[in-house]
Amino acid sequence: MTPDPAAPAPPPASPAPEPVALRLEQGDALALEELVALPLFEGLPKGRLKLNVGGVARRRLRKGEVICRQGDYGASAFFLERGAVEVFLESQVGRVEKSGGGRGLFRRLTSVLLPTRPAAPDEVGPRFIPVDAPVDLDRMHPVARIEAGELFGEMACLTNQPRAATVRAASDEVVVIEMLRSVLLELRNSPRHKERVLATYRARALDQHLQNVPFLAGLSREFVDRLRPRVKLLQFEPKQVIFKEGDPADGLFLVGMGFVKVAKSWAGGEFVLSYLPRGSCFGEMALLSDTPRSATCSALDHVDVVKIETEDFRAMLAEFPAIRERIEALARQRTEQNAAIERRAASADLEEFLAQGLLQAQNLLLLDLDKCTRCDECVRGCASAHGGVTRLIRDGLRFDHHLVATSCRSCRDPVCMPVCPVAAILRNPSSLEVVIKDWCIGCRKCAEACPYGNINMVDLADPGQARQEADPRAAPAKAKLRATTCDLCMSHGQPACVSSCPHDAAHRVDPLVFFRDRIELLDPEASSRVRGG
Amino acid sequence: MRIGRDHLPWIAGGAFVFGLSTGGYVVASGDPIEPWSGGSPMGLAFGIAAMACMLLAAALTLRKRLRNWRLGGTSHWLAGHVWASVLALPLVLYHAGFRGGGALTTTLMVLLAVSWGSGVLGLALQHILPRLMTEQVPRETIFEQIDHVAGLLREEARALVEAVAGPIEAAPAAAGGAAAGGAAAGAAAAGAAAAPAKEARPGSAPLKEFFLQQAWPWLAAKRPARAAFDQPSTADVQRAHVKRLVPAELHETVDDLFEVCEERRQIERQRRLHLWLHGWLFVHVPVSWALLSAALFHAVWALSF
Numbered sequence: 001m002t003p004d005p006a007a008p009a010p011p012p013a014s015p016a017p018e019p020v021a022l023r024l025e026q027g028d029a030l031a032l033e034e035l036v037a038l039p040l041f042e043g044l045p046k047g048r049l050k051l052n053v054g055g056v057a058r059r060r061l062r063k064g065e066v067i068c069r070q071g072d073y074g075a076s077a078f079f080l081e082r083g084a085v086e087v088f089l090e091s092q093v094g095r096v097e098k099s100g101g102g103r104g105l106f107r108r109l110t111s112v113l114l115p116t117r118p119a120a121p122d123e124v125g126p127r128f129i130p131v132d133a134p135v136d137l138d139r140m141h142p143v144a145r146i147e148a149g150e151l152f153g154e155m156a157c158l159t160n161q162p163r164a165a166t167v168r169a170a171s172d173e174v175v176v177i178e179m180l181r182s183v184l185l186e187l188r189n190s191p192r193h194k195e196r197v198l199a200t201y202r203a204r205a206l207d208q209h210l211q212n213v214p215f216l217a218g219l220s221r222e223f224v225d226r227l228r229p230r231v232k233l234l235q236f237e238p239k240q241v242i243f244k245e246g247d248p249a250d251g252l253f254l255v256g257m258g259f260v261k262v263a264k265s266w267a268g269g270e271f272v273l274s275y276l277p278r279g280s281c282f283g284e285m286a287l288l289s290d291t292p293r294s295a296t297c298s299a300l301d302h303v304d305v306v307k308i309e310t311e312d313f314r315a316m317l318a319e320f321p322a323i324r325e326r327i328e329a330l331a332r333q334r335t336e337q338n339a340a341i342e343r344r345a346a347s348a349d350l351e352e353f354l355a356q357g358l359l360q361a362q363n364l365l366l367l368d369l370d371k372c373t374r375c376d377e378c379v380r381g382c383a384s385a386h387g388g389v390t391r392l393i394r395d396g397l398r399f400d401h402h403l404v405a406t407s408c409r410s411c412r413d414p415v416c417m418p419v420c421p422v423a424a425i426l427r428n429p430s431s432l433e434v435v436i437k438d439w440c441i442g443c444r445k446c447a448e449a450c451p452y453g454n455i456n457m458v459d460l461a462d463p464g465q466a467r468q469e470a471d472p473r474a475a476p477a478k479a480k481l482r483a484t485t486c487d488l489c490m491s492h493g494q495p496a497c498v499s500s501c502p503h504d505a506a507h508r509v510d511p512l513v514f515f516r517d518r519i520e521l522l523d524p525e526a527s528s529r530v531r532g533g
Numbered sequence: 534m535r536i537g538r539d540h541l542p543w544i545a546g547g548a549f550v551f552g553l554s555t556g557g558y559v560v561a562s563g564d565p566i567e568p569w570s571g572g573s574p575m576g577l578a579f580g581i582a583a584m585a586c587m588l589l590a591a592a593l594t595l596r597k598r599l600r601n602w603r604l605g606g607t608s609h610w611l612a613g614h615v616w617a618s619v620l621a622l623p624l625v626l627y628h629a630g631f632r633g634g635g636a637l638t639t640t641l642m643v644l645l646a647v648s649w650g651s652g653v654l655g656l657a658l659q660h661i662l663p664r665l666m667t668e669q670v671p672r673e674t675i676f677e678q679i680d681h682v683a684g685l686l687r688e689e690a691r692a693l694v695e696a697v698a699g700p701i702e703a704a705p706a707a708a709g710g711a712a713a714g715g716a717a718a719g720a721a722a723a724g725a726a727a728a729p730a731k732e733a734r735p736g737s738a739p740l741k742e743f744f745l746q747q748a749w750p751w752l753a754a755k756r757p758a759r760a761a762f763d764q765p766s767t768a769d770v771q772r773a774h775v776k777r778l779v780p781a782e783l784h785e786t787v788d789d790l791f792e793v794c795e796e797r798r799q800i801e802r803q804r805r806l807h808l809w810l811h812g813w814l815f816v817h818v819p820v821s822w823a824l825l826s827a828a829l830f831h832a833v834w835a836l837s838f
Contacts, residue, residue, distance in 0.1 A: 369667040371535050373659050373810055374676060377597065377607065384600040395675050401667055493603070500600050502593075503534050503659070504608035 030056045030177075040079050040177060043192030055180040061169040067176055068153060070166045070441050077157040077184045078167070080150050083174030087133050087152070087165045088143040089422075089439060129439045130278035130423045131165040132156050134205055139439065145170060150200065155257060155421065157181050158302045162443040164421040188235060188302075198233040201256065201306065206231065209254055209306065213281050218322055227316075232307045236299035245296045249286035251307045255279060258303035259418040264295045264338070272413040273338050275300065277423030285331045287313055294338070300418050357451060358399065358511045361409035363433060363488065365392065365497060366402040366514065371505035378405075381500025382486075389458050391486045392497055396452075400515070405506075407497070408454045408486035410434050416446035416455060416485075424483075433488050442481030457481045534611055534659045543616040550620060554579065558627040569630040572835070576628055583624035584832060589617040591825055615656060622649050637831055644824035651817040662810045670803040672796050679800050680755070687752040690744070690793045697786050698741040699733040739778035740787065747771075748794060757801055762794045 035041055035049045035056060058081070061067065068074055070090045128136035133152040135144040146152060146167075156163050158181065179187070187193045206228060210216050233256070236242060242253065245265060253260075260276040273295055276282055286293045287310060308316075317324040358364065367378070376394060383390040393406035410433040417425045417434070424437040425446055436446070436455075447455040460480050488508065489495045498506045507514075558579070562569040570576050593614040596604055604610075625645055633639050666673065674682050695701050733741070751757050762768045772791045776784050 370664045372663055373534070374663075374666075374807060375811070377600075381600045381607075393675075398671070401664075492601075494606075496600065499606045502597075502607040502611040504537075504539065504606075 028058050029054055030058060034058075038177065040081075040193075041187070041190075043190050044186060048186055052180075052183045052186065055183045057178050059176045059178055061174040061176065063169050063172050063174075065169045065174075067167045067169065068156075068163050070164065071162050071443055073160065073162055074153065074156055075160070075181055076178045077151060077153040077181075079177040079179070080146055080148050080152070081175040081177050082148050083169065083171040084148070085146050085152075085167050085174060085176075086143055086170040087131060087135060087137065087146060087167050089129065089131075089137060089441065090166050128208065128211075128279060132161075132163065132421065133165065133167070134200065136208060136279065137165065137439075142439065151197070154184060155302070157184050159258075161419070161421040161445065162441070164441065194233060194235065197304075198231075201233055202228045202231065205256070206306070209256070209279065213254065213279070216281075216323060218320060219316070220320075223316065223319060227308065227312055230309065230312055232309075234305050234307055236303040236305070238299055238301050240299045240303075242297040242299065242303075242305065243283070243293050245293055247293045249283065249290070249293060249310065251283060251309050252281060252287060252313045253283045253297070254281045254306040254308070256304040256306050259300040260303055260305070261298050261300045261418070262295050263298070274427070275414065275417045277417075277420075279423070284313075284327050285334060288328060288331050294335075357409070357411075358404070358515075360411045360413055361511050362412055363408075363410040364509055364511050364514075365405040365407040365486070365495070366507050366509055367394065367405055368505040368507070369398070369401050369403055371503045372403070372501075373503055373505075375502070377500045377502055378497035378506045381496040382407075384500075385489050385492055385496035386484070389456075389484060391456060391484050405497075406452065406454055408434055409452060415449050415451065419445040419449045421445065428490075434485060435487060436483050436485055438482075440483050442483065444481065444483075446483050455483050455485045458484050534608075534615065534656060536615075536656075536660070539608070540612050540616070543612050547616045547620045550582075551623060554582070554624060554627055562630065571628050571630065576630070579624050579628035580832070580835075583621050583628055584828060586617040586621035586624060587825055587828060590614045590621070591821070615652075618649065618652055621645075637827070637834070641824065641827050641831060644820055644827060648817060648821045648824045651813050651820065655813040655817055658810055658813060662806050666803060666806045666810075670799045670806070672799045673803050674800055676803070676807050679804050682800055683752075683755075683797060686793050686797045687749075690748060690752055690790055693786055693789050693793065694741060694744045697734045697783055698737040698744075699731065701741065701745065734783065736780040737783060740775065740783060740790075743775050743778075744790070748790060752794065752797055757797070762791075762798050765795070765798075768794065768798070 030038075030053075032046070032050055032053050035053065036046060041049060059067070061083075067078060067085060129139055129142060130136050131144075132155040133144070133146060134150050135146060137144050152167060153163065155161055207224060210219055210224060234242075236258075242260065243250075255276050255278050257278055259278075260280070260282060261272060262274040262276060262282060263272045276297075282297055283293075317327070374394070379390050379392055379394055382392040391407065394403070396404045396406045398404070410427075414425070414427065414434050417427075420440075421443060422439055422441055424440040426435050426437060427433070428435055442457065442460075444457055447453075447457050458481065460482050486495075492499070495506075495508050498508055500506075557575060561573070561575040567573070571580060590613075593607075593610050596607055596610040600607075622645065625641075629638065629642070633642060691701060748762075751762055757763075762771070768791060772787060775787050779787065
């Protein structure tokens with residue numbers, strides 16, 4: 001009946017995803033002759049196409065008709081043959097709150113005592129939201145247009161993730177080629193297709209991609225034009241290594257599609273330093289210091305990366321001193337973060353510690369059960385700080401005489417991050433806590449992935465309002481859920497659960513520091529590693 | 534609330550005020566010409582100080598309502614609540630000159646005694662019971678979910694026995710009316726458990742009889758009375774007895790059944806401890822508010838006339 005105390009809490013139950021279409025049910029299935037005649041499949045052997053007859057259909061749509069909807073599961077990708085389509089988010093871009101504070105004069109008078117609005121974590125971050133299309137969505141106006149000749153919906157098709165955005169016809173006569181996964185994989189293996197994708201990327205997406213990398217802001221148009229014909233598009237299969245720790249540095253990489261895992265080898269296996277979503281860059285540290293690669297980067301799923309060669313990178317640094325300073329600062333920050341993570345990872349190996357996943361945690365909410373009167377003030381405090389929606393459950397596993405409460409642990413390997421189809425889960429660059437951004441589409445993937453059940457799905461009060469303000473023609477919203485997790489009450493100075501506890505029983509701690517004495521008692525060798533000895 | 538090092542400033546401040554007040558009272562009340570009166574300047578000072586202590590203690594409620602305000606940690610406010618309340622008692626006694634008075638004064642004294650006494654009791658309970666609960670209830674659950682979990686356990690136990698002894702039709706509905714949520718959850722748990730055996734395994738009859746006669750009524754009761762399962766030691770004796778009655782291949786089922794009963798025992802223990810841990814507040818909070826209201830009335834009345 002009772003779960004095994006050594007096992008992590010099971011993930012929250014969620015409804016099964018909608019069945020994935022195993023065959024195309026809409027549109028006219030294309031015959032072999034039509035497939036061969038399609039410029040999209042130019043270069044693919046006829047024999048391979050013959051195997052895929054029935055896996056490609058042509059759909060004709062009128063303006064306003066929806067091609068795929070955010071949150072749905074689908075096993076197909078789309079090629080826009082004619083016309084234009086709009087890509088937009090249906091979810092409400094805003095915070096999860098159920099009640100407001102005071103207003104007017106009273107609010108102004110009490111503003112000294114009241115915390116600042118918890119906006120800070122959500123107001124930082126990238127300008128563009130990555131979606132499953134060749135364009136990214138501007139956070140301020142999450143609607144974009146795709147013209148004929150583009151492919152979209154690849155990630156949902158390849159990885160069985162939910163659709164990251166809704167796509168609908170934006171012109172009167174839209175023709176879309178819908179293809180199943182097997183066809184898409186054939187296409188991805190085709191050299192002609194790769195050339196086409198690279199050409200499209202160079203022509204349309206490179207500028208936006210470079211703009212989305214904060215430290216590359218300020219690149220001149222002339223330099224980007226110079227860079228345009230020189231960048232390379234590389235595709236990687238899941239788990240394929242992009243470069244290994246110790247390899248010589250040969251370029252800077254920008255993530256165009258999928259997630260890249262950054263990990264270091266360790267005596268106990270490997271530990272993950274970061275997951276990089278689309279729009280991120282990596283590989284700059286070794287280039288700057290002219291040293292071998294300090295970590296292994298590999299594809300977590302189907303990944304497209306754009307490579308900027310070493311000589312172009314060096315030319316950029318020479319031409320733009322401000323960019324050089326920013327990159328150097330970023331490299332220093334990453335070096336410090338990685339060193340801190342390494343120190344922690346090498347510090348303890350107690351069985352129970354490991355079994356409860358405490359080694360993974362960077363920031364635990366612990367309740368001292370010898371002091372806690374089970375009054376639930378911590379839960380009320382959390383709800384109060386987050387608009388009436390608690391992000392903490394006073395339940396969980398015990399370690400020593402402490403309860404490890406069900407609240408985000410800011411895991412060293414945040415497995416919730418790479419499953420997000422819109423890369424809405426990020427890490428705060430300085431404090432490393434996990435932050436769920438307000439463009440979450442409520443697909444539940446992160447809640448299912450969290451091994452500790454620390455991500456809650458919350459029903460939104462009015463999901464349609466903000467979207468319709470951005471786009472009055474938008475269809476009624478489907479996504480009504482939003483993932484929430486502990487944000488450590490960044491704007492309150494101290495986590496509300498901790499400050500609300502009348503019995504001084506709630507503490508936010510680094511487990512390796514907090515339990516150091518206990519680890520020493522049980523395992524002096526591990527303790528010496530905690531101290532860095 | 535545990536009194537620790539962080540309470541030292543409060544204890545030192547309270548001791549200082551207590552010493553000063555005691556000295557002042559001893560000097561002033563020893564005047565042979567003018568007998569002690571609560572209306573004298575010194576008596577009024579004690580009254581005002583006592584009132585201030587009570588208001589400071591009551592401010593904890595305000596702090597708990599304004600959780601989101603930057604007013605310092607609630608634990609500091611609770612420490613202030615405790616030590617201001619402790620100090621209020623001698624200040625009130627000095628103000629009254631250790632004498633009773635009319636109906637209002639007597640009422641105030643009774644309310645103060647009850648509020649102070651229940652507070653001290655609560656402090657003592659909060660010192661002892663959390664640790665006791667941690668030690669005695671390792672399978673603790675959320676208090677509000679105890680009925681739900683009890684329902685799950687009941688049906689889990691039934692499923693365990695049915696898996697070896699065949700369907701149990703004679704098991705009555707939850708005796709004493711277990712919570713509806715618990716019954717529903719239990720049904721769900723039973724659905725997820727192993728299906729009943731079509732035929733009873735040889736030698737399972739004593740287990741079935743034990744279940745029907747002893748385990749099921751105990752598990753199904755909303756508030757299980759003390760029984761063989763109520764202490765780990767007596768439960769172990771029972772377990773050994775049942776194991777002697779059934780073949781060895783059923784011993785694992787017996788162990789599982791007693792584990793379920795052990796968990797039920799623990800959460801019932803949790804319920805009792807939880808009620809002790811918070812039950813004193815049902816006296817302390819209303820009496821304290823009554824005391825504060827009566828004291829304010831007393832102050833306005835005394836200053837007006």
